[in-house]
Amino acid sequence: MITRRSVVAAGLSAPLVIQGTARAQAPSRSETLLLVQEYGPNSLDMQGIGASQPVNGVALNCYDRLLRFKPVPIPGGGGNTIAMGELEGELAESWQLASDGMSCTFKLRDATFHSGRKVTAKDVKWSLDRAVSIGGFATTQMNAGSLEKPEQFVVVDDKTFRVDFIRKDKMTLPNLAVTIPFIFDSELAIKNGGDDPWAKEYLKNNIAGSGAYKVESWKPGVETIYVRNDAWTCGKLPQLRRIIARDIASPSTRRALMERGDADVSYGLPPKDFKDLLDAGKVNVVGVPIPNGVWGCYLNTQVGPFKDVRLRQAVAWVMPYEKILQASLFGRGVDMSGGTTPKVAWPQPFPYKTDTAKAKALVDAAGGPFSTTLYFDAGNATVAEPMAVLMKEALATIGITVEINKVPGANFRTEIAKKTNPMVLNRFAGWLDYPDYYLFWTMHGNNSIFNIAAYQNPALDKLVDAARFAPDKASYDANVIDFIKLVNNEVPMVPINQPTHDVAMQKSIGGYQFQPCREPDFRYLTKG
Amino acid sequence: MLRMIGARLLTTVPSVIGVIIVTFLLTRVLPGDTAAYFAGPAATPQAIAEIRNKLGLDRPLPQQFVSYVTALVKGDLGQSLTTGQSVISDISARLPASAELTLVGLLLAMAVALPLGVLAAVKQGSWVDHLCRIVATAGVSLPVFFTGLLLVYVFYFILGWSPAPLGRLDVFASEPPRITGLLLIDTLVARDFETFRSAFAQLILPALTLAIFSLAPITRMTRASMLAVLGADFVRTARASGLSNTKVIGTYAFRNAMLPVVTTLGMVFSFLLGANVLVEKVFAWPGIGSYAVEALIASDYAPIQGFVLIMAIMYVALNLLIDVLYGVIDPRVRLEG
Numbered sequence: 001m002i003t004r005r006s007v008v009a010a011g012l013s014a015p016l017v018i019q020g021t022a023r024a025q026a027p028s029r030s031e032t033l034l035l036v037q038e039y040g041p042n043s044l045d046m047q048g049i050g051a052s053q054p055v056n057g058v059a060l061n062c063y064d065r066l067l068r069f070k071p072v073p074i075p076g077g078g079g080n081t082i083a084m085g086e087l088e089g090e091l092a093e094s095w096q097l098a099s100d101g102m103s104c105t106f107k108l109r110d111a112t113f114h115s116g117r118k119v120t121a122k123d124v125k126w127s128l129d130r131a132v133s134i135g136g137f138a139t140t141q142m143n144a145g146s147l148e149k150p151e152q153f154v155v156v157d158d159k160t161f162r163v164d165f166i167r168k169d170k171m172t173l174p175n176l177a178v179t180i181p182f183i184f185d186s187e188l189a190i191k192n193g194g195d196d197p198w199a200k201e202y203l204k205n206n207i208a209g210s211g212a213y214k215v216e217s218w219k220p221g222v223e224t225i226y227v228r229n230d231a232w233t234c235g236k237l238p239q240l241r242r243i244i245a246r247d248i249a250s251p252s253t254r255r256a257l258m259e260r261g262d263a264d265v266s267y268g269l270p271p272k273d274f275k276d277l278l279d280a281g282k283v284n285v286v287g288v289p290i291p292n293g294v295w296g297c298y299l300n301t302q303v304g305p306f307k308d309v310r311l312r313q314a315v316a317w318v319m320p321y322e323k324i325l326q327a328s329l330f331g332r333g334v335d336m337s338g339g340t341t342p343k344v345a346w347p348q349p350f351p352y353k354t355d356t357a358k359a360k361a362l363v364d365a366a367g368g369p370f371s372t373t374l375y376f377d378a379g380n381a382t383v384a385e386p387m388a389v390l391m392k393e394a395l396a397t398i399g400i401t402v403e404i405n406k407v408p409g410a411n412f413r414t415e416i417a418k419k420t421n422p423m424v425l426n427r428f429a430g431w432l433d434y435p436d437y438y439l440f441w442t443m444h445g446n447n448s449i450f451n452i453a454a455y456q457n458p459a460l461d462k463l464v465d466a467a468r469f470a471p472d473k474a475s476y477d478a479n480v481i482d483f484i485k486l487v488n489n490e491v492p493m494v495p496i497n498q499p500t501h502d503v504a505m506q507k508s509i510g511g512y513q514f515q516p517c518r519e520p521d522f523r524y525l526t527k528g
Numbered sequence: 529m530l531r532m533i534g535a536r537l538l539t540t541v542p543s544v545i546g547v548i549i550v551t552f553l554l555t556r557v558l559p560g561d562t563a564a565y566f567a568g569p570a571a572t573p574q575a576i577a578e579i580r581n582k583l584g585l586d587r588p589l590p591q592q593f594v595s596y597v598t599a600l601v602k603g604d605l606g607q608s609l610t611t612g613q614s615v616i617s618d619i620s621a622r623l624p625a626s627a628e629l630t631l632v633g634l635l636l637a638m639a640v641a642l643p644l645g646v647l648a649a650v651k652q653g654s655w656v657d658h659l660c661r662i663v664a665t666a667g668v669s670l671p672v673f674f675t676g677l678l679l680v681y682v683f684y685f686i687l688g689w690s691p692a693p694l695g696r697l698d699v700f701a702s703e704p705p706r707i708t709g710l711l712l713i714d715t716l717v718a719r720d721f722e723t724f725r726s727a728f729a730q731l732i733l734p735a736l737t738l739a740i741f742s743l744a745p746i747t748r749m750t751r752a753s754m755l756a757v758l759g760a761d762f763v764r765t766a767r768a769s770g771l772s773n774t775k776v777i778g779t780y781a782f783r784n785a786m787l788p789v790v791t792t793l794g795m796v797f798s799f800l801l802g803a804n805v806l807v808e809k810v811f812a813w814p815g816i817g818s819y820a821v822e823a824l825i826a827s828d829y830a831p832i833q834g835f836v837l838i839m840a841i842m843y844v845a846l847n848l849l850i851d852v853l854y855g856v857i858d859p860r861v862r863l864e865g
Contacts, residue, residue, distance in 0.1 A: 034699055039822075042612040049579055050609050135578045204612055219621070220611035221822075222695060222814040244699050248812040252677055253693050256685050262692040379825075409825050413564035417573075449564075449573070 031241040036254045036263040040247045045203040049136040056179040057519030063182035063209035066092045078286035079512030084433045090234050103164045113185040113210045121161040126186035128153045145175025179517045212523045239526045266504045270382045274502040275330040287500035288514045293429030294347035296493040298452035304422035310366040312491045316352035318359035320394045328386035336495035342484035346435035360398045369399030376425040379409040419454040431516040436467040453492035540844045547840040555829045562827045606830030615834035624709025626815035630800045633738030645750025664744040673806035676737040691729045695812040701726040734811040742796045749792040753785040794850045
């Protein structure tokens with residue numbers, strides 16, 4: 001019998017059962033990947049000012065660079081990572097260092113842009129000129145590899161391109177493989193750029209590249225859809241035809257989507273969720289200790305109590321390393337305590353481990369109990385808050401009373417730029433995995449914003465600079481060991497742990513590739 | 529009527545100007561440095577200064593205000609740094625999403641709350657009255673993100689009845705041509721019933737979450753105002769004249785009790801529109817509340833100013849609408865304007 005009530009009930013329940021059929025008529029699900037992430041790109045141009053973290057993923061997948069990092073297997077399995085010194089050609093078919101070591105010549109592959117035009121050396125020059133001239137983060141990153149002036153980039157002929165070096169710098173070539181020096185279709189960009197020689201407005205909203213994927217649709221804050229560029233010649237044609245990246249702000253929702261099998265890949269869950277997913281075993285979790293990344297407690301060496309090196313050492317001795325690793329990272333990281341001999345690596349364990357008696361003795365020698373404040377970025381609260389609470393507890397046992405100050409994201413930069421905060425918890429990870437690179441940013445006398453401890457020591461600067469431009473491996477190693485010994489003793493920053501970069505994937509997903517920019521590389525992923 | 533509307537509109541002009549000045553000043557007083565935030569992970573002080581200059585943040589406040597107002601007059605609300613788009617296009621893309629969700633949630637709440645409130649008033653002290661009290665208390669005391677997550681957990685995660693909480697549409701459904709921005713209407717206009725069902729299925733849980741939250745004020749207000757009206761002289765007269773119970777309650781009492789209820793509905797609607805950030809987060813709903821909060825976290829001035837301004841205008845429009853409705857419900861109000 002059809003009553004009004006049954007019709008209403010059927011109408012209400014229909015949408016609930018319909019989803020199966022809606023999905024069947026869509027493009028083949030086995031060739032489409034659904035990625036759920038906290039937030040998506042705010043631009044399509046990674047060189048542009050203010051580009052957010054996910055824009056790296058756009059640069060990675062939609063544009064090509066001259067070089068790329070060669071995939072090397074992750075020691076624990078689960079996919080591939082990269083090794084700093086190992087590069088392969090992307091747009092470059094081959095490359096040759098000059099005999100004097102002061103330039104490098106690249107032969108370009110026969111590649112086409114999405115527009116159908118051939119990639120020429122002129123495009124490469126325009127793109128690299130843009131990266132060193134546009135200002136902001138792109139230019140800073142280029143400078144980190146001694147790529148500073150447009151005059152360094154020379155078009156030899158249509159298919160040959162040369163980079164002249166200002167100085168010998170081991171980071172120059174790896175720096176050509178990061179997500180900043182990617183190659184634009186310069187004619188298309190200039191044509192649409194209007195008065196702006198760098199076409200910033202156009203490239204912010206449009207892709208003009210030759211990469212393995214094109215952007216089919218981009219709705220900021222909602223989703224980005226990528227489709228494969230079937231004409232891509234700079235590597236093996238990716239298996240996945242279509243990628244849908246949805247922005248799902250709530251981590252609980254992302255986790256539910258993964259566990260129900262509706263999403264294929266999720267980045268950026270809290271460490272606890274990754275651990276639970278790993279324990280439940282329904283989805284794969286691949287973790288790579290973030291190269292060059294470490295959670296550290298920065299102790300101000302210029303103002304406040306921690307000017308006294310004994311108190312900095314006391315903090316290093318009282319730090320509850322193991323408890324922090326378990327309670328705030330749920331084991332998803334590498335402990336940085338109890339190091340023995342200094343190595344040529346970063347991060348590495350410092351020679352401290354939890355030893356309250358030693359810490360107490362140092363505090364007493366330095367004049368006894370005092371109060372101080374610990375700052376951290378509220379954006380990192382999931383991990384940093386338990387860390388701060390454990391530190392507060394531990395420091396209380398040696399007579400240091402800590403007040404915790406959680407700083408909202410937009411204020412944090414302003415706060416650390418003041419360089420007056422006695423204690424700051426922060427995670428810094430450099431893209432280029434070299435110890436001297438890390439210290440250049442965080443402890444060098446150039447006093448960059450990340451030198452939160454405001455550490456000034458000409459002896460350290462000398463060693464870091466010497467390592468940065470070392471002529472050979474022996475002198476490099478010697479300098480690195482020396483500066484490691486120095487900071488082991490001086491501890492402007494107490495390394496706590498090296499966090500793991502985790503990704504949750506369905507069991508059907510393979511070919512995971514870690515990149516230093518920590519964004520998904522769709523080109524290697526497989527499904528099925 | 530038109531004259532009344534015109535007069536009402538004129539009185540809102542000073543408040544809108546006030547809103548513009550206050551939001552401009554408030555966003556500037558906020559601690560936090562936009563330039564430092566957007567300079568990226570390895571910014572040098574020079575890079576930050578360059579960005580500050582590009583954004584015009586190094587100019588004196590009055591000068592910034594003049595350029596803001598000049599742009600505003602041309603209908604330009606500025607550029608959002610968090611999404612990289614103009615604030616106008618962001619808001620026009622997101623406002624319909626919030627409006628659709630809030631409207632459906634409110635309709636759901638009304639469908640339950642109005643009868644429940646009336647019944648509770650008519651049968652004061654009965655089990656319906658107690659149920660009304662329990663529903664209202666539960667509704668307000670459960671935080672929306674909790675109700676939202678609970679519904680997701682039960683209907684999506686455990687039972688699998690509801691589609692994945694992935695936003696307004698299933699990933700494989702394509703959006704209908706945009707007319708109103710309200711997907712339920714646009715799909716019907718395009719006669720795309722498949723997408724209509726998909727959009728409707730996505731909407732049920734978040735709308736239900738909002739409905740549960742807004743049940744309380746509507747039920748309680750309906751009950752209270754019904755009680756007041758039922759005790760009034762004209763109801764006693766109507767009963768004494770031998771009118772049927774349905775006629776007394778439905779026609780005379782309910783209509784007179786509607787005035788405060790409509791006011792409450794207006795309040796609840798405008799509150800929900802901007803304040804359901806948590807529901808938007810849980811269901812990945814691309815609405816206007818989460819947009820404003822994200823902008824606030826990043827000290828991104830233009831979207832915050834745009835958001836507050838648009839909300840202020842909406843609020844003014846809504847109040848005007850309610851005033852007009854008053855006149856429809858109660859002819860006595862019409863003359864006073």
